[in-house]
Amino acid sequence: MLSVTTVKALVLAGGYATRLRPLSCTRPKLLFPVAGKPILEWTMEKLSRNSFDEAIIAVNYMADAIKNHFGDEFRGVKIRYSDEPKPLGTGGPIKNAEQLLNTGETFLTMNGDILSDIDIGQMVGSHRKNKPVATIAVRPVKDPSRFGVVEIDERMQIKRFVEKPNRRESQSNLINAGLYLMEPQIFDYIPSGRKVVIEREVFPNLAKQGKLSAFKIGGTWFDVGKIEDYRAANSAMLDVVCRTGAKIEKSVRKGSGVVVSSPSFIGRDSVIGSDSIVGPYVSVGEAVAIGEGSRIVDSIVFDHVTIGKSSLVQGAILGEETRVGANAIIGAGSIVGSHAAIHDNVKLSRNVAVCPYKEVEESILQPAYVM
Numbered sequence: 001m002l003s004v005t006t007v008k009a010l011v012l013a014g015g016y017a018t019r020l021r022p023l024s025c026t027r028p029k030l031l032f033p034v035a036g037k038p039i040l041e042w043t044m045e046k047l048s049r050n051s052f053d054e055a056i057i058a059v060n061y062m063a064d065a066i067k068n069h070f071g072d073e074f075r076g077v078k079i080r081y082s083d084e085p086k087p088l089g090t091g092g093p094i095k096n097a098e099q100l101l102n103t104g105e106t107f108l109t110m111n112g113d114i115l116s117d118i119d120i121g122q123m124v125g126s127h128r129k130n131k132p133v134a135t136i137a138v139r140p141v142k143d144p145s146r147f148g149v150v151e152i153d154e155r156m157q158i159k160r161f162v163e164k165p166n167r168r169e170s171q172s173n174l175i176n177a178g179l180y181l182m183e184p185q186i187f188d189y190i191p192s193g194r195k196v197v198i199e200r201e202v203f204p205n206l207a208k209q210g211k212l213s214a215f216k217i218g219g220t221w222f223d224v225g226k227i228e229d230y231r232a233a234n235s236a237m238l239d240v241v242c243r244t245g246a247k248i249e250k251s252v253r254k255g256s257g258v259v260v261s262s263p264s265f266i267g268r269d270s271v272i273g274s275d276s277i278v279g280p281y282v283s284v285g286e287a288v289a290i291g292e293g294s295r296i297v298d299s300i301v302f303d304h305v306t307i308g309k310s311s312l313v314q315g316a317i318l319g320e321e322t323r324v325g326a327n328a329i330i331g332a333g334s335i336v337g338s339h340a341a342i343h344d345n346v347k348l349s350r351n352v353a354v355c356p357y358k359e360v361e362e363s364i365l366q367p368a369y370v371m
Contacts, residue, residue, distance in 0.1 A: 014060030022337035035237035091198030148176035
């Protein structure tokens with residue numbers, strides 16, 4: 001692997017994550033757990049493994065939660081924060097961090113909600129060979145209409161960049177994968193003091209000038225932008241974490257007759273009551289209490305959740321400090337926001353979203369948004 005120790009990293013972590021409500025009402029997206037650890041921890045671990053010595057995290061929404069979680073160092077990577085005075089889009093945070101990044105050297109910029117197994121060293125080598133102002137990691141997808149689409153030539157130069165085209169406009173199935181290597185000249189292309197959408201205002205101009213290159217990636221890649229993306233990322237990363245069986249932290253207490261099916265992750269200090277069944281494809285956070293005789297399958301359970309006895313949670317997400325009563329049923333596609341309470345014997349059918357701090361005392365048998 002090529003050395004990338006001279007490359008700084010900028011992680012964009014300031015978005016509101018409105019498509020992930022009600023979960024994002026009380027927690028920044030990058031602290032959502034995926035297979036036992038927050039999204040941003042997966043990213044920081046990758047930077048540490050690739051010998052980065054410094055990361056700048058661009059923050060805005062719920063910035064203090066991210067700062068309190070990571071502090072000023074993570075596994076040997078020094079962390080500094082670039083505070084956005086207001087939401088600045090995808091390009092504005094880069095310009096806002098110019099004083100921290102503009103050291104005359106190449107730097108890596110990455111969307112914080114991307115999970116991938118990209119080989120950063122190989123990407124650095126490609127970038128240094130082609131010498132563009134920016135190199136974009138790209139990958140093929142079946143439906144590129146949700147993303148920025150790139151058209152490349154045989155030299156991996158990007159000839160055209162179109163943000164979120166309709167299917168008839170797409171001449172390529174290669175999309176922007178949300179990881180970029182940039183030279184300091186990029187700051188000359190980004191206006192200061194306002195929101196900038198780099199995919200619409202900067203990349204198309206660089207492409208026209210022949211200063212934008214591509215680096216193809218494959219393997220694991222998730223853009224955690226919507227609930228279905230979040231669920232898919234959790235399932236995929238559970239497969240990675242649980243290659244040799246379910247991962248259960250040593251401090252977990254289990255009653256008699258408990259079955260934990262792989263792939264599943266059970267966080268530290270959790271308690272699973274007798275005769276309960278957990279898994280497959282379940283991620284359970286820290287200090288979660290699962291009552292006896294309950295079943296949890298294909299679900300994500302945040303920290304400090306309480307689930308009463310003989311309850312069923314199937315294909316659902318429970319935010320932190322949620323309380324689910326005894327004999328309750330939480331159906332597929334349902335999301336219970338943090339600090340909410342689902343009373344005993346209540347059934348939430350498919351696709352019910354409950355806002356934080358709400359109490360649900362009666363069953364909801366149709367898709368609904370409880371505010």
